[in-house]
Amino acid sequence: xxxxxxxxxxxFKERIGWKRLGIAASMIIIALAITTLIRTLKGVxxxxxLTALADTKPHFVALAALCVVGSFCTLTFYDYFxxxxxxxxxxxxxxxxxxxxxxxxxxxxxxxxxxxxxxxRFRIYSDFxxxxxxxxxxCFLSGLTFWLGNLLVLGFGLAWHPxxxxxxxxxxxxxxxxxALGCLGGIAAYFVWLxxxxxxxxxxxxxxxxxxxxxxxxxxxxxxxVVDLGFCALAMYLLxxxxxxxxxxxxxxxxxxxxxxxxxxxxxxxxxxxxxxMLVGLPQFSREEVVATLVVFRILYFMIPFGIAISIMGTRExxxxxxxPWKERRRLNDGFxxxxxxxxxxxVAPPAPARQPVKxxxxxx
Numbered sequence: 001x002x003x004x005x006x007x008x009x010x011x012f013k014e015r016i017g018w019k020r021l022g023i024a025a026s027m028i029i030i031a032l033a034i035t036t037l038i039r040t041l042k043g044v045x046x047x048x049x050l051t052a053l054a055d056t057k058p059h060f061v062a063l064a065a066l067c068v069v070g071s072f073c074t075l076t077f078y079d080y081f082x083x084x085x086x087x088x089x090x091x092x093x094x095x096x097x098x099x100x101x102x103x104x105x106x107x108x109x110x111x112x113x114x115x116x117x118x119x120x121r122f123r124i125y126s127d128f129x130x131x132x133x134x135x136x137x138x139c140f141l142s143g144l145t146f147w148l149g150n151l152l153v154l155g156f157g158l159a160w161h162p163x164x165x166x167x168x169x170x171x172x173x174x175x176x177x178x179x180a181l182g183c184l185g186g187i188a189a190y191f192v193w194l195x196x197x198x199x200x201x202x203x204x205x206x207x208x209x210x211x212x213x214x215x216x217x218x219x220x221x222x223x224x225x226v227v228d229l230g231f232c233a234l235a236m237y238l239l240x241x242x243x244x245x246x247x248x249x250x251x252x253x254x255x256x257x258x259x260x261x262x263x264x265x266x267x268x269x270x271x272x273x274x275x276x277x278m279l280v281g282l283p284q285f286s287r288e289e290v291v292a293t294l295v296v297f298r299i300l301y302f303m304i305p306f307g308i309a310i311s312i313m314g315t316r317e318x319x320x321x322x323x324x325p326w327k328e329r330r331r332l333n334d335g336f337x338x339x340x341x342x343x344x345x346x347x348v349a350p351p352a353p354a355r356q357p358v359k360x361x362x363x364x365x
Contacts, residue, residue: 051288053292053295053296056239056292056293056296060238060239061239061296061300063238064234064235064236064238064239064296064297064300065235065300067231067232067234067235067238068231068232068235068300068301068305070227070231071228071231071232071235071301072101072105072305074224074227074228074231075100075101075104075228076093076096076097076100076101077100077224078100078104078142078145078146078224078228079096079097079099079100079103079121079138079142080093080096080097080100081141081145081213081220081221081224082137082138082140082141082142082145083096083138085141085211085212085213085217086134086137086138086141086210086211088128088130088134090128090129091125091128091130095124095125095128098124098312098316099120099121099124099125100142101305101309101312102120102124102309102312102313103116103117103118103120103121103124104117105305105306105308105309106120106306106309106310106313107120108269108270108302109268109269109302109306110268113263113266114139114266117139118135118136118139120313121135121138121139122135125138133208136208137210140210141210141213141221144212144221145221145222145224145225146225146228147225148187148190148218148221148222148225149222149224149225149226149227149228149229150225150229150256150259150260151183151186151187152183152184152187152222152225152226153226153229153230153252153256154180154183154253154256154257155180155181155182155183155184155187156180156184157180157249157250157252157253157256158176158177158179158180158183158253159177159180159181159184160249161247161249161250161253162174162176162177162180163176163250164249164250164251164253164254164281165253165254165257165281167280167281167282167283168254168257168277168280168281169257187222190218191215191218194212194213194214194215194218195215201213201214229252229256230252232255232259232301233248233251233252233255233256234248235297235300235301236251236255236293236297237251237252239293239296239297240285240293241285241289241293244284244285246282246284251282254277254278254281254282255278257277257281258270258273258274258277258278258281259274261273261274261277262274262277269298269302275291275294278290278294279291
């Protein structure tokens with residue numbers, strides 16, 4: 001049996017591989033999401049959507065925008081925490097904040113966040129002496145922060161309101177509650193594993209080795225993920241119609257599941273996947289109202305930050321590749337072409353006076 005499993009595993013790696021399997025899974029998720037989205041939006045009245053947009057209260061939009069700002073401010077600590085964990089404490093917070101914001105925003109909007117976000121991080125952190133392996137560690141720990149926060153909130157949310165995910169996974173409430181307990185149990189087991197010793201917290205070998213945070217620091221790591229997710233879910237909650245009523249926990253469960261599906265698809269901006277999941281998960285609202293909410297949320301959370309991130313990266317590249325070299329060349333040229341120092345003639349010493357011959361006195365005999 002062991003030989004059979006080994007042979008199957010070797011054949012899987014040689015002929016298929018995890019990379020191809022991940023690409024296939026992403027394409028399947030995207031295809032199913034687009035099909036669901038088209039079927040759900042069939043017959044939607046554009047006029048009703050415009051009316052719903054017009055009825056959205058400006059102060060709720062402003063509060064949602066503040067929540068988005070809070071979410072991205074919390075997001076900056078993903079990279080900063082990871083840098084502190086791997087011992088790269090010389091990288092200042094402002095650089096970690098710029099890297100986290102631009103890599104996440106641009107990578108998530110373009111798609112294939114693992115590659116695009118990693119490339120942006122390496123472009124920024126390489127100026128501070130970080131290698132590709134160091135950047136890979138930062139990406140891994142930042143992803144761990146994201147997943148720990150999502151699993152914790154999803155576990156508590158499903159345990160509290162197991163019916164919230166019923167429209168999405170089509171599972172009965174007892175099964176959803178078991179899934180919730182599984183998420184919380186997995187997190188508890190992870191903490192036990194961390195407490196058992198530092199040696200067990202080391203993953204990888206040689207240069208690829210990364211030491212996971214201790215149990216106390218993992219609590220901070222989870223708090224970062226939970227606060228970030230809480231701000232995002234609260235922004236969506238503020239934009240939702242007031243009727244029919246939905247509690248925050250139920251909306252957070254639907255929002256988390258839609259977000260995770262969007263990340264799994266690697267679609268640019270989770271376009272189609274996130275929207276279809278939200279439409280399916282909130283059947284009590286009219287489709288036009290949900291679409292209007294999603295439009296405003298995408299403007300606040302995707303489009304505006306994407307424009308800001310592109311501007312930041314463009315300005316940085318312009319400074320590094322055009323302005324800074326030009327200033328260096330100008331400084332060097334000014335140094336060569338500067339006014340020459342006036343050569344003052346050295347003072348000539350006056351001639352020494354001629355020595356007078358000494359007359360010897362003849363002795364009187």
